[in-house]
Amino acid sequence: MRLKNKYQKLLSCYLKDFEPYTGEISIPMLVEKRGISKNDLIKLDANENDFIDKEWLNEILRKAINEIDITRYPDPQAYELRKIIAKYQNTKIDNIIMGNGTDDLIDCIIRMFLDHKSDIIVIEPTFSMYKYSASMIGSSYTPVLLKPNFDLDIQKLENSIKPNTKLIFICSPNNPTANQFFVKEISNILDLTDKIVVIDEAYVDFARYSISKDTNLIDKYDNLVLLKSYSKSWGLAGLRAGYAIANPEIIEFLRSIRKVYNFNSVAQAMLLEMYKNYDDIQSKIEQIKKERQWLSNQISKFQDLLVYPSETNFILIKLINNRFKISQIMDKFLTKNILIRDRSNLPLLDNCFRITVSNRKTNLCVIETLKTILKEE
Known part of the structure; x- marks a missing residue:
């Protein structure tokens, strides 16, 4: 990371060639750029949890706030x-x-x-x-x-x-x-x-x-x-x-x-x-694991894709046909307002991308998007 010359000499010597963390995306900036609403964007790039009900979480949050003295x-x-x-x-x-x-x-x-x-x-x-x-x-x-x-x-x-x-x-x-x-x-x-x-x-x-x-x-x-x-x-x-x-x-x-x-x-x-x-949360975790298996099985049906076994809430996928590039996969998903994560820049992960396991409705959108991409010559 570089600062203007005026400040470069003031930096810690360890930060002069420092490479910032690049995992974050500003969702408000992205939706503004694409001219869509936040609700139209499907985030499958950060391994967040779509299975726990947001209203239920908000109810617990309100209860928690009422029990503390924020001063x-x-x-x-x-x-x-x-x-x-x-x-x-x-x-x-x-x-x-x-x-x-x-x-x-x-x-x-x-x-x-x-x-x-x-x-x-x-x-x-x-x-x-x-x-x-x-x-x-x-x-x-x-x-x-x-x-x-x-x-x-x-x-x-x-x-x-x-x-x-x-x-x-x-x-x-x-x-x-x-x-x-x-x-x-x-x-x-x-x-x-x-x-x-x-x-x-x-x-x-x-x-x-x-x-x-x-x-x-x-x-x-x-x-x-x-x-x-x-x-x-x-x-x-x-x-x-x-x-x-x-x-x-x-x-x-x-x-x-x-x-x-x-x-x-x-x-x-x-x-x-x-x-x-606690038991309700564990039940949601089991749902994610079942949906992970379903999604893995569905993606494995594509001859152009290799699905790696997963013990997480995401799936790592390798593109094994040179008809396509990872950039094409990423761009096509983005046209559907779906964010996934390109991992092809990491060692051992040439042509790999990562998708968060979401609910069945969203996962069906993933499958349909892959069908659209992979049938194109």
Whole structure:
């Protein structure tokens, strides 16, 4: 990112060649440019949740707002919420810290462990926020590619660990490859290193297992950190809420370096209300998983497309016929006011794009759009 010469010399030396995060799209700007209403736009590019009823969420939000005093600062410990999370995640309250989304926690973890002399290892292709946050403080960055079938390459990972390596980031289930790594593989990595291993489980509610709920790895390994999000499975992307689970020493240090009131009163109150409806949320998650299977099966019928198995709320698709280009796919979807995500610029993902699993009505629009595109010569 470049500033005018007047300010360039004032920048931190680590930001002079800094590449900003490019995942965001301003929806108001887009609808204004296209001359459509916001309701006409179908967003399938950010893995948001279309299954939880918006009116139901708004009712819970109104109830939460009525229960707080907005003139007072939020509880910096989020004590009541952490007590409930500990119960559902099979852990202790001292193992939990809340964050303003997992992006906030990623940033805290990186600031806690890294500096310009240290190195971070990240399994790729993956979520770009790990690299983004590390680059802001000048840390060196070591990508370790997955195998062509998207399996972990543990030998390559082990060979990449250097004396100045401090952190290893693994997204599981992984965005954008959509697969979850086996718990034995995670254990093997934790056995071979004393570096801090961060497992980003933002999509874990759609997968086979959860490390915190279904294993004892948090108790066994004091260098393990888990990240959890409410944006995907709980439909609260706009609330900005997430948490980390780790040993109490790491949690206490994270608490000491975060912004004091990083987790607002509205988020705390709303999540307390949401946990009263926990079973309803789990039912919606099961609906997403069933719809994911239906959509995968339908897209798999197209000979020009390869659908990768998914343990998330999105599907990764590869264009395997050179009659078309990814740009054509993207443009055709946009003419239908449907946003999807081009992933072809990432390693191992040539000609790949990503689509969020939505409701049946929207998914039928996706199928019809693909039919229109792929029948064209």
